[in-house]
Amino acid sequence: xxxxKLTVNGKAVSVDVExxxxxxxxxxxxxxxxxTHVGCDTSxxxxxVVHVDGRAVKSCTMLAGQAAGSNVTTIxxxxxxxxxxxxxxxxxxxxxxxxxxxxxxxxxxxVDIVHRHGGKLDEETVRQELEGNICRCTxxxxxxxxxxxxxxxxxxxxxxx
Amino acid sequence: MGVEGIGARVVRKExxxxxxxxxxxxxxVKMVGMSYAHFIRSPHAHxxxxxxxxxxxxxxxxxxxxxxxxQIVDDKVGNLICGWxxxxxxxxxxxxxxxxxxxxxxxxxxxxxxxxxxxxxxNQAKDAAEAxxxxxxxxxxxxxxxxxxxxxxxxxxxxxxxxxxxxxxxxDEAAVKxxxxxxxxxxxxxxxxxxxxxxxxxxxxxxxxxxxAEEHYTLYTTSQNxxxxxxxxxxxxxxxxxxxxxVIAPDVGGGFGSKIYIYPEEMVALWASKKVNRPVKWTGxxxxxxxxxxxxxxxVSKAEMAFDKDNKILGxxxxxxxxxxxxxxxxxxxxxxYLYATLLSGQYVIPAIYAEVIxxxxxxxxxxxxxxxxxxxxxYLVERMMESAARQLKVDPAELRKKNFxxxxxxxxxxxxxxxxxxxxxxxxxxxxxxxxxxFPARKAKAKxxxxxxxxxxxxxxxxxxxxxxxxxGSLGAGVGLWxxxxxxxxxxxxxxxxxxxxxxxxxxxxTFCQIIAERLGVPISQVSIVHGDTDKVxxxxxxxxxxxLAVGGTAIVKAMEKVEAKAxxxxxxxxxxxxxxxxxxxxxxKVTGTDKSIALPMVALAAYTAHNLPEGMEPGLKETAFYDxxxxxxxxxxxxxxxxxxxxxxxxxxxxxxxxxxxxxxxNPMIVEGQVHGGLxxxxxxxxxxxxxxxxxxxxxxxxxxxxxxxxxxDLPSFQLSHTTTLCPGNPLGVxxxxxxxxxxxxxxxxxxxxxxxxNNKLEMPATPDRVWHAIHG
Numbered sequence: 001x002x003x004x005k006l007t008v009n010g011k012a013v014s015v016d017v018e019x020x021x022x023x024x025x026x027x028x029x030x031x032x033x034x035x036t037h038v039g040c041d042t043s044x045x046x047x048x049v050v051h052v053d054g055r056a057v058k059s060c061t062m063l064a065g066q067a068a069g070s071n072v073t074t075i076x077x078x079x080x081x082x083x084x085x086x087x088x089x090x091x092x093x094x095x096x097x098x099x100x101x102x103x104x105x106x107x108x109x110x111v112d113i114v115h116r117h118g119g120k121l122d123e124e125t126v127r128q129e130l131e132g133n134i135c136r137c138t139x140x141x142x143x144x145x146x147x148x149x150x151x152x153x154x155x156x157x158x159x160x161x
Numbered sequence: 162m163g164v165e166g167i168g169a170r171v172v173r174k175e176x177x178x179x180x181x182x183x184x185x186x187x188x189x190v191k192m193v194g195m196s197y198a199h200f201i202r203s204p205h206a207h208x209x210x211x212x213x214x215x216x217x218x219x220x221x222x223x224x225x226x227x228x229x230x231x232q233i234v235d236d237k238v239g240n241l242i243c244g245w246x247x248x249x250x251x252x253x254x255x256x257x258x259x260x261x262x263x264x265x266x267x268x269x270x271x272x273x274x275x276x277x278x279x280x281x282x283x284n285q286a287k288d289a290a291e292a293x294x295x296x297x298x299x300x301x302x303x304x305x306x307x308x309x310x311x312x313x314x315x316x317x318x319x320x321x322x323x324x325x326x327x328x329x330x331x332x333d334e335a336a337v338k339x340x341x342x343x344x345x346x347x348x349x350x351x352x353x354x355x356x357x358x359x360x361x362x363x364x365x366x367x368x369x370x371x372x373x374a375e376e377h378y379t380l381y382t383t384s385q386n387x388x389x390x391x392x393x394x395x396x397x398x399x400x401x402x403x404x405x406x407x408v409i410a411p412d413v414g415g416g417f418g419s420k421i422y423i424y425p426e427e428m429v430a431l432w433a434s435k436k437v438n439r440p441v442k443w444t445g446x447x448x449x450x451x452x453x454x455x456x457x458x459x460x461v462s463k464a465e466m467a468f469d470k471d472n473k474i475l476g477x478x479x480x481x482x483x484x485x486x487x488x489x490x491x492x493x494x495x496x497x498x499y500l501y502a503t504l505l506s507g508q509y510v511i512p513a514i515y516a517e518v519i520x521x522x523x524x525x526x527x528x529x530x531x532x533x534x535x536x537x538x539x540x541y542l543v544e545r546m547m548e549s550a551a552r553q554l555k556v557d558p559a560e561l562r563k564k565n566f567x568x569x570x571x572x573x574x575x576x577x578x579x580x581x582x583x584x585x586x587x588x589x590x591x592x593x594x595x596x597x598x599x600x601f602p603a604r605k606a607k608a609k610x611x612x613x614x615x616x617x618x619x620x621x622x623x624x625x626x627x628x629x630x631x632x633x634x635g636s637l638g639a640g641v642g643l644w645x646x647x648x649x650x651x652x653x654x655x656x657x658x659x660x661x662x663x664x665x666x667x668x669x670x671x672x673t674f675c676q677i678i679a680e681r682l683g684v685p686i687s688q689v690s691i692v693h694g695d696t697d698k699v700x701x702x703x704x705x706x707x708x709x710x711l712a713v714g715g716t717a718i719v720k721a722m723e724k725v726e727a728k729a730x731x732x733x734x735x736x737x738x739x740x741x742x743x744x745x746x747x748x749x750x751x752k753v754t755g756t757d758k759s760i761a762l763p764m765v766a767l768a769a770y771t772a773h774n775l776p777e778g779m780e781p782g783l784k785e786t787a788f789y790d791x792x793x794x795x796x797x798x799x800x801x802x803x804x805x806x807x808x809x810x811x812x813x814x815x816x817x818x819x820x821x822x823x824x825x826x827x828x829x830n831p832m833i834v835e836g837q838v839h840g841g842l843x844x845x846x847x848x849x850x851x852x853x854x855x856x857x858x859x860x861x862x863x864x865x866x867x868x869x870x871x872x873x874x875x876x877d878l879p880s881f882q883l884s885h886t887t888t889l890c891p892g893n894p895l896g897v898x899x900x901x902x903x904x905x906x907x908x909x910x911x912x913x914x915x916x917x918x919x920x921x922n923n924k925l926e927m928p929a930t931p932d933r934v935w936h937a938i939h940g
Binding site: 018020028032033034035036037038039040041042044045047074075076078079084088091092093095097098099100101102103104107123124126127128130131133134135136137138139140141142143144 | 172173175176177178179180181182183184185186188189191284360361362363364412413414415417446447448666667668669832833835836837839840841842843844866867868872873874875876878880881904
């Protein structure tokens, strides 16, 4: 057992976990942040994507201990109170989700994609960048639309700040 | 239509919880004192279980129990059932071997559970499972249809000699023989319909809790049909009587058919929760999903079609071997029979059809209904046949189809189905226009100049949804009725709760069903809640599968609403001192037509519950129930056209365009309908290009992870161009047909027809990987 100290969604936490505990399990089991999902056991599906120090990470690929001292944002920490993040709003407005299971990971990946590419996003780039997130419901059509829509909204939001 | 009524593109009410991480799936639920189950599964496709030694495991930290297959048999937990009886040609019932929840003596597929460890934590259960020693005596395995039906093949079940479950047929063999004797041309086709793994993104999970004081069980489970689960667990598996068992299917992360069935893990969790007197949680991992979720498709077929000299179809003859895996899953028997062979007429006038279907046991994961269930197999066969025929007869594939389309409705096919309505010319014309079919030769020539092989492929599918009526399916062997229930509760403040037996696991019922209410009453959808997925709340329901929720469940809601409105009108007429026949409902108000007199819904509701001034003899309250049994299937149909390019150097396929023109009848929420089609198309394209479960000769599933099984990803797919044509379904008051499976049913043939058109070789199986395509080009 080890004590892992990290910041999750802006809050400092200290958790005692077995050394083999993965970050996703720390979030789900110890912190009850069940919005981050597990969809596979080979780091392929992306349902578990969170942000670690501002970068998208598959939280099933990282030991909890490796996240010690990090600043972790999960899907629960993305909105500002009642105000949805533009990516969340774009997923809703473009019907970019159906069963919702892959959605948190999709949204967290998508935010990272927009951050990395800025205004240079096109459909092909979005499709390539989403390669690590699997959805079985939507055929990706509306997810791609949502990401492109959000990229525009995020640019506007950034310009306003 | 109002802004939130029928036909409005309303954003989904359920989305807020999903996009903020507040969805509540089974694995998110925790109970006080919860323990964790981990199953010990056979590494062999076929073996005797000689012994299970759990002594060391029991000494390990946190271990509460190790339970085995023999114990579950000793406790008289029932074997898994198959709920649809099929009768062979010779009149004999289908031949099935027993399927215990955990194997006491013999394992018949890799992944079949033999024992379960219950421990304080998930990791402790996993660790202890490593210490359980199972002594297997390996037996030879039959890993596919060919291996299972050859003489001297390993036998799976003594009850099914030759591994044959049934040898069934449909249609008129003599009429088909006669048709072929008059044929000017005969087209033949050998096809494999590849085996798919469902892979809903949420793995199956179960939490079982036994309340000793009340002798009552609660089961949280990833189910598409919690009431059917409760019925089967009660009536057949002897877990508990229905009034002592509550089944809850909360948010469910995709189903596609794979979560219809009541699997061994849920049964064992319930049984074990009483044995250890603790809540027991099991959450499958992805490998377990690959090994134990019922797979789909897996047909090998031979088809022949006879044409007269004018290229009119005279007859169709089909022989299909269907792989059922090692056990007969809940609705498996119906899939290659009544959900497949009954759709072999496609969109065409085919005077004579004869189909034989041989169901085969193999040492593989059980196969059952998956995303289209039988209809994709039928559509793929018919539509590859039409394209093959067009090439052989040297006619345009669209023209050949048009020449043979059914145009007069209702139309009785030779294989049971009575199509109620449709306009197949309208769909193909819309699709051809959308893709600019006339401009294709020029585009092909240009691609050729660029060194690419360009092809175009059609698929004109028809399917049957809202499987019904109950009496008819009962006469064909179904063990259940296929109606749906709805209960409308208008609360005293005028808010409305709709309790439905349909279950939403991505379909958007919480929005669509509200739109039906909004349309009728003119109230905002925020005033309406949809309640589903809990047997303690909803009285009974048949669940969601086969694109039935709107046509059957939605109609039940309409029927219950009619009763609510009738009573409310009486109350309003009484309050307004008007005649009941003069009351109309508009914008949430009951108005006396032609006057300014009105009373708002909340006041009518309040009057119903205060009961101070109701019409003479009227019961208080405003709540009504309806059970709706459809009179016929619905028949969604459409035309898909795929245009793509093949790189002859690599065999790689790239999409140029994919157009879909579907007829789903009336659309309640076009945005949701389009989303359903997108997902289905991705599945159909996935089957055509990427997906396929591969077993080696010993019955090991080689493709048991996302590293090995090629799931469609965002960069494998194009954006889709959708349109709709409309013929209203006459069988239900909404005029709706169902849209959940259409894409998966129609898309595969369009893709393969396009590739074979591009490369000029019709011999190509799914999945058409670059390797296969390259070999088809270069021999």
